[in-house]
Amino acid sequence: MEKRGFKNHPYIPNSDLKIQNEMLKEIGLSSLEELHELIPEELIFKGKMDIPDAYKSEFELKKHIEKIMKRNENCNDNLNFLGAGCWQHYVPAICDEIVNRGEFLTAYGGESYNDFGRFQVFFEYQSLVAELVNMEVVNVPTMDWPQAAATSIRMAYRMTNRKKVLISEVISEEKFEIIRNYCSPHIEIVKVKFDEKSGLIDLNDLKNNIDENVAAFYFENPTYLGHLETQTDEISKIVHDNKSELIVGVDPSSLGILESPTEYGADIICGDLQPLGVHMNYGGGQAGFMATRNEEKYVMEFPSRLFGMAPTVKEGEYGFGDVAYDRTSFGHHREHGKEYVGTQTALWGIAAGVYLTIMGPKGMKELGEKIIYNSNFAKAELNKIEGVNTSLMNNMSFKEIVVTYENTDMTVKEINKKLRKHNIFGGKDLTNEFPMLGKSAMFSFTEVHSEENIIELKNALNKVLNESGEA
Amino acid sequence: MKKINRSNILENFHQAKWDEPVVFELSQPGERGILVPEVDKNIKEMFDINDLLPDNLKRKTPLELPEMSQSRVLRHFMRLSQETLGADVNIEIGQGTCTVKYSPKINEMFARNENMTELHPLQDDETVQGILEIMYKLDYYMREISGMEQFTFQPSGGSQAIMAMASLVESYFNDKGEERDEIITTIYSHPSDAAAPALKGYKIIYIQPDENGYPDYEAFKSAVSEKTAAFFIANPEDTGVYNTRVKEFTELVHEKGGLCCYDQANANGLLGVTRAKDAGFDMCFFNLHKTFSTPHGCGGPATGATGVTKELIKYLPKPIIDKKEDGTYYLDYDFSDSKYSVGKIRSFNGVAQVALKAYAWVMSLGAEGLYEVSKVAVLNNNYMFKKMMDNKWIDAPYIKGKQRIEQVRYTIEKYTEETGVTTGDIQRRMMDFGLHYWASHHPYYVPEPITLEPTETPSRADIDQYIDTLLYVMNEGFENPEKVKTAPHSSVCHQLIEDVLDDSENWILSWKIYKKQNNL
Numbered sequence: 001m002e003k004r005g006f007k008n009h010p011y012i013p014n015s016d017l018k019i020q021n022e023m024l025k026e027i028g029l030s031s032l033e034e035l036h037e038l039i040p041e042e043l044i045f046k047g048k049m050d051i052p053d054a055y056k057s058e059f060e061l062k063k064h065i066e067k068i069m070k071r072n073e074n075c076n077d078n079l080n081f082l083g084a085g086c087w088q089h090y091v092p093a094i095c096d097e098i099v100n101r102g103e104f105l106t107a108y109g110g111e112s113y114n115d116f117g118r119f120q121v122f123f124e125y126q127s128l129v130a131e132l133v134n135m136e137v138v139n140v141p142t143m144d145w146p147q148a149a150a151t152s153i154r155m156a157y158r159m160t161n162r163k164k165v166l167i168s169e170v171i172s173e174e175k176f177e178i179i180r181n182y183c184s185p186h187i188e189i190v191k192v193k194f195d196e197k198s199g200l201i202d203l204n205d206l207k208n209n210i211d212e213n214v215a216a217f218y219f220e221n222p223t224y225l226g227h228l229e230t231q232t233d234e235i236s237k238i239v240h241d242n243k244s245e246l247i248v249g250v251d252p253s254s255l256g257i258l259e260s261p262t263e264y265g266a267d268i269i270c271g272d273l274q275p276l277g278v279h280m281n282y283g284g285g286q287a288g289f290m291a292t293r294n295e296e297k298y299v300m301e302f303p304s305r306l307f308g309m310a311p312t313v314k315e316g317e318y319g320f321g322d323v324a325y326d327r328t329s330f331g332h333h334r335e336h337g338k339e340y341v342g343t344q345t346a347l348w349g350i351a352a353g354v355y356l357t358i359m360g361p362k363g364m365k366e367l368g369e370k371i372i373y374n375s376n377f378a379k380a381e382l383n384k385i386e387g388v389n390t391s392l393m394n395n396m397s398f399k400e401i402v403v404t405y406e407n408t409d410m411t412v413k414e415i416n417k418k419l420r421k422h423n424i425f426g427g428k429d430l431t432n433e434f435p436m437l438g439k440s441a442m443f444s445f446t447e448v449h450s451e452e453n454i455i456e457l458k459n460a461l462n463k464v465l466n467e468s469g470e471a
Numbered sequence: 472m473k474k475i476n477r478s479n480i481l482e483n484f485h486q487a488k489w490d491e492p493v494v495f496e497l498s499q500p501g502e503r504g505i506l507v508p509e510v511d512k513n514i515k516e517m518f519d520i521n522d523l524l525p526d527n528l529k530r531k532t533p534l535e536l537p538e539m540s541q542s543r544v545l546r547h548f549m550r551l552s553q554e555t556l557g558a559d560v561n562i563e564i565g566q567g568t569c570t571v572k573y574s575p576k577i578n579e580m581f582a583r584n585e586n587m588t589e590l591h592p593l594q595d596d597e598t599v600q601g602i603l604e605i606m607y608k609l610d611y612y613m614r615e616i617s618g619m620e621q622f623t624f625q626p627s628g629g630s631q632a633i634m635a636m637a638s639l640v641e642s643y644f645n646d647k648g649e650e651r652d653e654i655i656t657t658i659y660s661h662p663s664d665a666a667a668p669a670l671k672g673y674k675i676i677y678i679q680p681d682e683n684g685y686p687d688y689e690a691f692k693s694a695v696s697e698k699t700a701a702f703f704i705a706n707p708e709d710t711g712v713y714n715t716r717v718k719e720f721t722e723l724v725h726e727k728g729g730l731c732c733y734d735q736a737n738a739n740g741l742l743g744v745t746r747a748k749d750a751g752f753d754m755c756f757f758n759l760h761k762t763f764s765t766p767h768g769c770g771g772p773a774t775g776a777t778g779v780t781k782e783l784i785k786y787l788p789k790p791i792i793d794k795k796e797d798g799t800y801y802l803d804y805d806f807s808d809s810k811y812s813v814g815k816i817r818s819f820n821g822v823a824q825v826a827l828k829a830y831a832w833v834m835s836l837g838a839e840g841l842y843e844v845s846k847v848a849v850l851n852n853n854y855m856f857k858k859m860m861d862n863k864w865i866d867a868p869y870i871k872g873k874q875r876i877e878q879v880r881y882t883i884e885k886y887t888e889e890t891g892v893t894t895g896d897i898q899r900r901m902m903d904f905g906l907h908y909w910a911s912h913h914p915y916y917v918p919e920p921i922t923l924e925p926t927e928t929p930s931r932a933d934i935d936q937y938i939d940t941l942l943y944v945m946n947e948g949f950e951n952p953e954k955v956k957t958a959p960h961s962s963v964c965h966q967l968i969e970d971v972l973d974d975s976e977n978w979i980l981s982w983k984i985y986k987k988q989n990n991l
Contacts, residue, residue: 006840013930014847023854032846037809037874040711043745049615054837058577065581071601074589082591092505101552102559114902116963117554118769124494127982137980144818177815185672231523268700283819290854296975309979314965321972329666332913335675340666342630346770358504360546361534364505437879451511467853
């Protein structure tokens with residue numbers, strides 16, 4: 001019989017035949033095929049998986065992978081203006097250094113003694129984000145912003161025992177889809193309109209929709225489209241007068257210059273950590289956070305683990321452990337715990353913790369300023385191009401701006417394709433997502449962009465739109 | 472020099488202990504960790520920052536983040552990393568069910584390349600052909616391993632994959648117009664197999680094990696009905712026992728019109744050996760951060776690659792990755808026109824860098840290598856099982872004398888009765904020798920449990936060292952039980968006084984709360 005397997009594989013010490021035979025003998029067997037005795041013959045797979053032969057040496061594997069991955073065009077070699085929930089920021093070298101430490105990279109479910117550093121670093125991450133949003137309780141990172149928003153909504157639903165949730169319609173379509181699926185079948189979601197002239201929430205529509213069945217109102221500031229929502233006190237009053245929870249989604253990179261939603265009455269804050277020291281990774285850098293006040297009614301509704309400080313039997317020693325562990329589905333209550341808990345995006349919490357530490361208050365302020373200057377400069381400059389309107393909505397912008405193309409037969413997709421010839425990744429197409437904005441795209445500006453980059457974009461866009469014969 | 476005799480039990484081990492302050496205590500106002508690119512001069516001259524920020528939104532609350540120079544930030548977090556027992560620095564056998572195996576470093580290098588890290592998820596498909604090719608091919612290999620017809624990489628962890636499966640079940644019956652509200656699982660499946668379907672509104676029915684540790688078939692038979700939406704199960708379960716009658720279970724569910732969902736988070740003992748489809752499952756998922764070697768990262772980022780049969784493809788979250796006739800890859804949003812589609816589970820396209828690492832791992836093994844992985848994982852486990860069971864104080868319930876798959880849930884109940892030393896005590900003492908040790912999910916159905924899973928990556932000597940250390944510690948329980956009960960002694964900190972962790976008046980969930988409570 002043909003000997004199966006891959007002997008002496010570098011990742012598999014006991015794939016050595018001599019050792020294998022000795023181990024088999026030890027358990028009274030003579031071949032690997034005698035293992036898996038519990039699997040019935042009819043379920044044993046007898047075919048051959050159509051998977052290519054291995055690249056046996058690490059060198060050959062490296063050549064193979066690099067050849068494929070070179071077919072990507074990345075945002076360092078091109079000028080990128082895509083954002084929409086995943087943004088190109090500078091990632092400090094120290095963030096990479098720490099998250100790539102083997103101890104963190106390969107840790108998992110150890111205890112608070114031997115995984116002490118993991119527990120402390122998450123306590124610090126929680127504390128740093130708590131400072132940024134001026135709340136007291138932050139959970140370990142969840143999947144992404146949509147997941148954090150969906151869980152915030154479910155928390156409000158459980159706390160208020162009300163089954164309807166209002167959401168500002170200025171929200172990304174896919175975020176809405178994720179929330180909708182996660183809240184189904186228990187929660188009815190109703191969208192609240194926005195004013196197309198100002199980009200602000202339509203307060204009348206909010207008032208018309210809010211009633212005694214409404215658990216919460218969720219909106220974002222800055223909004224998905226980059227506007228700053230200024231009617232915060234009015235919104236907070238409407239929501240709290242109705243004894244509903246106010247949930248606000250926020251881009252953490254704005255909080256060096258913007259007041260946290262806590263200051264205008266948010267009960268739960270959520271957002272994405274990706275801007276804080278995590279590479280875009282084709283979307284693999286997303287990580288959600290949630291924050292509340294230190295009130296038992298909120299804390300006990302978190303589904304995920306929460307790390308807390310504790311004394312040890314030794315005087316003068318810090319310890320860290322799980323707070324209110326039995327809340328979670330890992331506790332004794334299983335499906336009667338809060339939602340469910342499992343692997344999410346812990347490592348990005350470490351990145352965010354390192355990022356907030358290295359940036360400090362001054363770094364976060366300068367970051368916010370650089371972004372707001374850049375986005376408003378771009379808004380003004382791009383508006384000068386014939387056939388481009390960046391002031392469809394007259395509110396102030398942070399990071400994202402909406403660019404509307406007037407008087408062109410080209411679609412946004414076609415315009416972006418032409419921009420690529422200038423090594424530019426143009427803004428996200430909003431044509432289907434926000435049809436009321438006409439033929440629009442959303443461009444994102446962060447601290448990685450310079451004046452020169454923005455002018456380059458302006459010139460390229462002008463050529464694409466206004467110079468006939470432009471390829 | 473004479474030969475120095477040393478033991479394979481690390482009696483002199485002490486974990487790194489830095490007594491590191493909490494990061495806020497290290498702040499020295501004025502220090503900077505990194506500088507941000509300055510606002511360009513012309514831009515700054517064009518605007519007044521006060522005009523760009525509405526008064527009521529401008530930050531007035533001081534931001535009290537630490538102020539630290541770069542080397543001090545690095546030192547602090549480096550020290551915390553050293554105080555963490557990652558798989559890179561220990562013999563990972565003690566985190567049973569978690570499949571913590573060697574994560575090859577070359578795969579990390581692939582993921583750190585800017586052709587991975589600096590890709591925006593909304594880039595045009597033409598500009599991301601490399602990563603799409605990787606994900607397309609990985610999907611194909613997953614199909615080969617499972618027998619399923621289409622995978623999605625959106626679910627980004629095992630529990631989210633279970634939630635995704637529960638969502639698919641919901642979509643399927645919404646489409647059929649059938650109201651079914653029960654999901655059946657077992658006590659030895661992962662807690663999320665109950666908790667995630669419960670989130671989606673399903674009533675959870677548990678099947679208890681029979682005397683052999685298999686889910687009780689008779690109880691199952693009476694539980695399955697027209698109300699059964701689906702059956703969620705791991706096989707083997709946490710006990711390492713493979714349910715030999717699994718096909719009868721899935722057939723029974725199908726007879727009543729329900730769906731069968733396979734939790735293959737840990738499929739480490741089954742690659743190339745048996746397939747989900749052949750056992751009658753309609754969907755399954757693989758944790759790429761378990762079986763497929765991508766590192767756990769303290770708990771993510773990760774992927775629960777979820778595969779379905781042809782009939783269920785139309786309910787999958789969008790997009791899936793497909794290939795055009797001209798050989799180019801693309802994100803397909805139009806594969807389904809079903810209004811019952813799940814829609815979306817996670818932002819964008821899941822965690823692409825994890826898919827890349829898993830792809831590289833598969834390509835380093837090939838079909839025969841995957842088979843070797845599973846055979847050796849099962850060999851290692853049964854080798855360990857035999858050696859463990861040779862000790863009279865260690866037992867494992869169910870199917871005496873039969874093999875287990877890739878893990879075993881042991882019990883030291885008799886030992887605890889004899890010595891008063893519990894599995895929790897042993898766990899803490901094992902840390903003094905640099906080893907993890909995991910008891911079980913809650914509640915403990917097996918009394919005084921230990922769950923061990925050697926995977927394919929420790930050597931025979933590693934396994935022997937783990938067992939020798941465990942027996943050494945258990946022996947200490949007879950000779951010096953206090954030493955075991957008061958452990959750890961050589962870990963990073965001493966025993967926690969845990970009361971504050973469950974006391975809402977006193978718990979310290981952030982530095983802000985600590986400062987407030989102590990008027991700092």
